[in-house]
Amino acid sequence: MKTETTIQGLTASLASARSSKKMIGFVPTMGNLHEGHLTLVRAAKKICDVVVVSIFVNPIQFGVGEDFDSYPRTLEQDSRLLAEVGCDIIFAPSVEQMYGTQPRLTNISVGQITDDLCGKSRPGHFDGVAVVVTKLFNIVQPDYAFFGQKDYQQLAVIRQLVQDLNIPLEVIGVPIVRAEDGLALSSRNGYLTPEQRAIAPKIYQLLKQAEQQLRQGEMLEQVLANISTELTQAGFVVDYVEARQTNLQPIAQFDQDLVLFVAAKLGSTRLIDNLQINFKT
Amino acid sequence: MKTETTIQGLTASLASARSSKKMIGFVPTMGNLHEGHLTLVRAAKKICDVVVVSIFVNPIQFGVGEDFDSYPRTLEQDSRLLAEVGCDIIFAPSVEQMYGTQPRLTNISVGQITDDLCGKSRPGHFDGVAVVVTKLFNIVQPDYAFFGQKDYQQLAVIRQLVQDLNIPLEVIGVPIVRAEDGLALSSRNGYLTPEQRAIAPKIYQLLKQAEQQLRQGEMLEQVLANISTELTQAGFVVDYVEARQTNLQPIAQFDQDLVLFVAAKLGSTRLIDNLQINFKT
The missing domain is CATH 3.30.1300.10 (Pantoate-beta-alanine ligase, C-terminal domain)
Structure with missing residues (x-):
């Protein structure tokens, strides 16, 4: 398992897989991985030759007063868990690597289905998700991308985004993983x-x-x-x-x-x- | 030269070029081609193995009262001109092929640089350009995309879009072509x-x-x-x-x-x- 922290490094790591037409699976995460994430990776391993897991706490999907600063960053532990489930490449970029030093002027909004539920109490959240997921899709260029159904509205937003923008990949939704007492893992x-x-x-x-x-x-x-x-x-x-x-x-x-x-x-x-x-x- | 009217047809037409790693060049147009467009195609031919020209009058970049309905559609003449300059594939989709039958919920906005100049008198125009260009990029997946400098603000918007969303291609701006008396071709x-x-x-x-x-x-x-x-x-x-x-x-x-x-x-x-x-x- 390799860990890449730059876009250039990731692109180089994926070049041979891409040119030999291996199926690339992608699991975007914010790290602090639990059994829910690992289930996504296992689902990816089943149908893909190479599985990339991104670990990136995306600042632009957190609102003012939300937990961006305190969100748990546990890369070492995450790496151990990912190695165990057969992840091939971890992509763990810095904020600067993802957003550069020039101001970002482009925004992506998925309307209507983001107006209520979590969209209502987290204004701008799904725009931030749409932007980072589009960027990651363009960087990784996977054949399949895996998302948990726990974030059901997010999954719907990403399916809509992929359909509306003709993003050339298939989105796979994976059922919620729960603790024994039923609590959805998060x-x-x-x-x-x-x-x-x-x-x-x-x-x-x-x-x-x-x-x-x-x-x-x-x-x-x-x-x-x-x-x-x-x-x-x-x-x-x-x-x-x-x-x-x-x-x-x-x-x-x-x-x-x-x-x-x-x-x-x-x-x-x-x-x-x-x-x-x-x-x- | 082939003409494809569906995404599926285009994808099939490009499959062998893509798998043999040929450089794909892309020239998006709204048709009714003149020497300015043909110059873009020639520039593409110089550095690419396969050149795709799209002809699509994009409804969502026209405002109310603008000339969407009357915009000249001259596919036969365009095809003749494109064959002469060595275009490999024309992609001429219908509106339904590009936008489907389900409502589009996703919008892309490039801020700040679209606030004035043409953005001021054409509200929503550059959003419509950003959406269709992103869709076309995802459909064609070119290595290089060619745009005329006559639409200078549009070129700047597309460069910004490509940078902000990590779209994996290079944008090439091509100088304005003018009539003998200096009028910019349009x-x-x-x-x-x-x-x-x-x-x-x-x-x-x-x-x-x-x-x-x-x-x-x-x-x-x-x-x-x-x-x-x-x-x-x-x-x-x-x-x-x-x-x-x-x-x-x-x-x-x-x-x-x-x-x-x-x-x-x-x-x-x-x-x-x-x-x-x-x-x-």
Whole structure:
């Protein structure tokens, strides 16, 4: 496994793979890797010859007052984990390597599907994601790119971006990896105190409970309101509890496939989760 | 020479060139080709093995009330001209082929350098250019892309876009081609009546005159005002007469290299031109 910190180095490392037409898989991350990330790498290994994992805490997707400075940087540990799952190349550029010394004037906005859910409470976040992902795609030029379904809205934004801009690669969404108690794995879980960590699985429990209630015919609005109430009672500050079609459009009819979304804070730690519910099968 | 009208067809046509590592050159156009475009193709032929010319009148870079519907479509004549200069592949997609049937949600904005000059009177124009050029770059995946310096601001926008998004290609700017009387070649020149066509070279004459005046030490503001006055007297409706640094930043000091920009209408036809003036050599 190689680690490259410059675009030039990465390009050189990938040159022979590219010229011998090996399938290149790409897993963009912000590091502080957990089993969720490693599952993405394993999925990439299955269908690609060469797997590149980027580790880059992207400043422009953090808002004012968000956790850019404190976001955990654990490159040594990440490298060990990535070597174990067969990652071929780590791309760990500096902010200057990614954004240069000249001001960036170009912005990319994916409209409509970023207007609500996380887009509402994190203005500019998805623009920052769209820009860095486009840059990384252009640098790595992979055949496949792998993203976790935990960041469901992000995955939808990237699929839209790739479609709208004809970016020549295939986006693969990989299911959420959860702790045994159901908590969706996230680097931000590390911020939780032991007490908060004990409460955190409540989100998934309520999502599963909501699924049952919906299957039993309870009204969506009431089910969503229940989640919100119970989260608040458990000590969360709820950002949103919403339901959407799988393409993030508003629910148009009863009994169509949908996704439930939750974002809620425990102390200063913001957790998100989602659950897709298929009615048609 | 092949003509491809679908992305899939173009990709197939380019596959062998790409796998045998031939240099691919790309000249994006809106068709109705003149000697300016053909000069771009010749420049591409000089350094590339395979030259792709796209002909696509891009709806999203035209504003309300602009000439999208009436913009001349002359594919047969264009094909003949392109065959003569050695173009290898024409890519002439439909609007549906380029934009699909689903709504596009992604926008690309290059800020600051699009705030004035043509950006001011054509709101959204450069966003439309940035989107279509990014799409075309992703479809063609060229090593080199060629743009005329007549659309100087557009060239600057594309250079910025390529730099900011790490698009893996080199942008080549090609000098303006002029008629014998100095008029910068443009597809829109075809809109001019014989009377207007006789007046149109005035723009370049005034730019050359301004260069002389500046070299003789006349004040920039006065020189620009003269151009504007004389154009108005000749029957133009002036949109702007401006000077910028070569990177489109405002002039910061006396005697630095600069570019003079003119946009002016004759009847309903909008003409643009520019002249770079180097003081340092």
